[in-house]
Amino acid sequence: MKLVLSKPLKRNPTRLAGDVHPLVNLTLAAILLIVCMEWIARGSLNDVGAFLTSPARPGFTTIGVVLLALMVLDALFGRHYQSLLIATPLLLVPAFISSQKQLYLSDPLYPSDLLFGRQILQLLPAMLKAQALTAIFLAAGLVVTIAIAVLLWRFFRNHTPAMALKSRLWRLVFAVPLLTGLGSLMEYSQHSWMRDRLNIIPMMWDQKENYRHNGFLMALAFNIPMAHVAAPAGYNENTIADIASDGSAFAVNHSKRPDVIMIMSESLWDPNRLQNISLSRDPMPTIRSRQSGHVFSPEFGGMTANVEFEALTGFSNAFLPYGSIPYQQYVRGPVPSLATFFRGEGYSAIAMHPFQEWFWNRHEVYKSFGFEEFRSEETLPAMEKRGMFASDEALTSEIMQTVDAAEKPLFLFTVTLQGHGPYEPNRYAQNTVSVSGPLSETATEALSTYAQGVSEADDSFARLIDWAKNRERETVIVLFGDHLPPLGQAYVESGYMPGMVATRRAPLETMKKEHETPLVVWSSKTGLHNRIGTISPALLPYHVLKTAGFDDPFYTGILGAVQSSYSVIDRHMLVEKDGSSVPDWTTAPTAIPSAINAYRQLQFDMMFGNQFSRQRFFPGFTWVNGVPPSV
Numbered sequence: 228m229k230l231v232l233s234k235p236l237k238r239n240p241t242r243l244a245g246d247v248h249p250l251v252n253l254t255l256a257a258i259l260l261i262v263c264m265e266w267i268a269r270g271s272l273n274d275v276g277a278f279l280t281s282p283a284r285p286g287f288t289t290i291g292v293v294l295l296a297l298m299v300l301d302a303l304f305g306r307h308y309q310s311l312l313i314a315t316p317l318l319l320v321p322a323f324i325s326s327q328k329q330l331y332l333s334d335p336l337y338p339s340d341l342l343f344g345r346q347i348l349q350l351l352p353a354m355l356k357a358q359a360l361t362a363i364f365l366a367a368g369l370v371v372t373i374a375i376a377v378l379l380w381r382f383f384r385n386h387t388p389a390m391a392l393k394s395r396l397w398r399l400v401f402a403v404p405l406l407t408g409l410g411s412l413m414e415y416s417q418h419s420w421m422r423d424r425l426n427i428i429p430m431m432w433d434q435k436e437n438y439r440h441n442g443f444l445m446a447l448a449f450n451i452p453m454a455h456v457a458a459p460a461g462y463n464e465n466t467i468a469d470i471a472s473d474g475s476a477f478a479v480n481h482s483k484r485p486d487v488i489m490i491m492s493e494s495l496w497d498p499n500r501l502q503n504i505s506l507s508r509d510p511m512p513t514i515r516s517r518q519s520g521h522v523f524s525p526e527f528g529g530m531t532a533n534v535e536f537e538a539l540t541g542f543s544n545a546f547l548p549y550g551s552i553p554y555q556q557y558v559r560g561p562v563p564s565l566a567t568f569f570r571g572e573g574y575s576a577i578a579m580h581p582f583q584e585w586f587w588n589r590h591e592v593y594k595s596f597g598f599e600e601f602r603s604e605e606t607l608p609a610m611e612k613r614g615m616f617a618s619d620e621a622l623t624s625e626i627m628q629t630v631d632a633a634e635k636p637l638f639l640f641t642v643t644l645q646g647h648g649p650y651e652p653n654r655y656a657q658n659t660v661s662v663s664g665p666l667s668e669t670a671t672e673a674l675s676t677y678a679q680g681v682s683e684a685d686d687s688f689a690r691l692i693d694w695a696k697n698r699e700r701e702t703v704i705v706l707f708g709d710h711l712p713p714l715g716q717a718y719v720e721s722g723y724m725p726g727m728v729a730t731r732r733a734p735l736e737t738m739k740k741e742h743e744t745p746l747v748v749w750s751s752k753t754g755l756h757n758r759i760g761t762i763s764p765a766l767l768p769y770h771v772l773k774t775a776g777f778d779d780p781f782y783t784g785i786l787g788a789v790q791s792s793y794s795v796i797d798r799h800m801l802v803e804k805d806g807s808s809v810p811d812w813t814t815a816p817t818a819i820p821s822a823i824n825a826y827r828q829l830q831f832d833m834m835f836g837n838q839f840s841r842q843r844f845f846p847g848f849t850w851v852n853g854v855p856p857s858v
Contacts, residue, residue: 249307249388250298256311257293260318261286261442268322268335268443278442285427289442292409293318295402302398306387312380322443330727335438337450337550413448434549435731450550456557456835459546459827467832467839470825473784480572482776484636485701485750487569488626488691489771491535492619493646494528495708496744498678501721504664510682513689514706514745520759521743522767523795523802527729528713531642532587535709537764539564539596539640541786542830544765545798545813558592563833563841563848565768567597568779569638571847575599577629580642581610581617597851598640602629613680614654616644619687627694630702646684648713650676670717677712692749701752703775705767708744732799735808748774763797766790781844785829788822796823 258279265275279286293314300310325336412422422428427441429449438446497515499506509515525544526533532554533544540562547553561567566576577600584590584603593601602625610621622643630637652672660678662671688706695702711729718724729741739761748756748770756774769786772779795802801809801823812819819827832840833848841849
């Protein structure tokens, strides 16, 4: 008798080929998908080969991740290659959106961008109106794409080979744990030996390099945890207690309590700064004659809410993850702002914007900032429009009526809308500012429309100044642009910028050229508050309160200490008062300056921490939000 311990292993060549051939095909499909994805996201094939083949780059790892995901999807659907119908649009559509975002706003796609998809859909009619032919092709393409997707799904379902249960199970057992392990490497704040071995290097301080080195998929995954803001080194109650506060700021303010009107003018910029271009007349003579300096916008062509966040809170985007949107990610409860300060001083606080209240989550954010009322398109009277947007003239009338009707001193924050792009031809019945220079017809029309909008904004500002001069109560008016307008080819054709969007990291003169917008700080009693220079929006509250005659532990105390040494706090650059720049200060080996560190600690404490500082530094906030936070 022969003792048989086990049956001899027999391999069925047909069954083995049934597993190997689909895996080979799936691997080739994964490579092709990644090539297409990177090509679309980068805008060229120049660096794609190096990304996929260099041992110092995570190209092979990306192929592995996509292959594993395709295996899992096939196993779940029970048919070979069905995964490609899901993976192809999920990879290529975001890559295309990222390429378009870089074209118009200079930044790649971040996961947080999905939070304002509704905003994009709301503005889509205005964007497509400027390019009617594009709109027709887009609509037709969408219909054709949906039809093709349905047909392909049915075809694949009926013609691709079914998978045996054993094949499905081994794919899941093999792929799911590996994908889970790779997913755990995406928490960039934690060191990972394995991530280093795979040459996956998170570069959150430089997103352009992050996407170039790690590829679109890995970089996008790194940005998923950006909703979590890590505490700065040394953050605790003792650290906050050690921050010195300005004792004089606790004294009774002797301000005459002027009305304060703060206007963030949509895309307000000086078109005369364009090189080799001539305008038939100056579109902004009133603003120019009263200009106090410039705002150094952290954004370009859009992302208005991030500029607004700085101007109202005195906090800085430089201390938040790159690409984040505080209005939609971090403002989830009461946050100190100029509204809470003024209300603590006996003022009323009203916000006004002639668009829908949900846009940029303003309805909820303004509540968190302490505004008593938000007058939006839903509650404002019907306004005359320029194109699709409410006119500055109509909004100015509403500002004057609101201030005149206020029973108490009023802090009014307003965001205009007329200057919003795109700058389609024939928005205005008559353009009174003509353009000459080496521009194409499309660029000339866009610039002419934009310059006419600036002219009307200037007229409205002149009207507001004349009104304020005749008021009995002192009126402080602050006007500034949120970012440069999205003029596209006009920048390139005029030679003003090498591309259609601003750079994020460049020498100071280049950054000022591409990020400065006009700033006016004026009082009907004391006149122009000039010689401010170029400042970050976060420093605006300091100048607003100083002009209005107030002191405050944070806004004139801590911000005062910061502004005495620095004029710009950008995530890539500090600008000192003498005009010298400190690039890459967040990653430099030298210690972060003490004034900046105290500023950062207080911001984290009030936005994400235990609010140890609220009693000493934010008395107005404490008064408005009398119930201590539950922390």
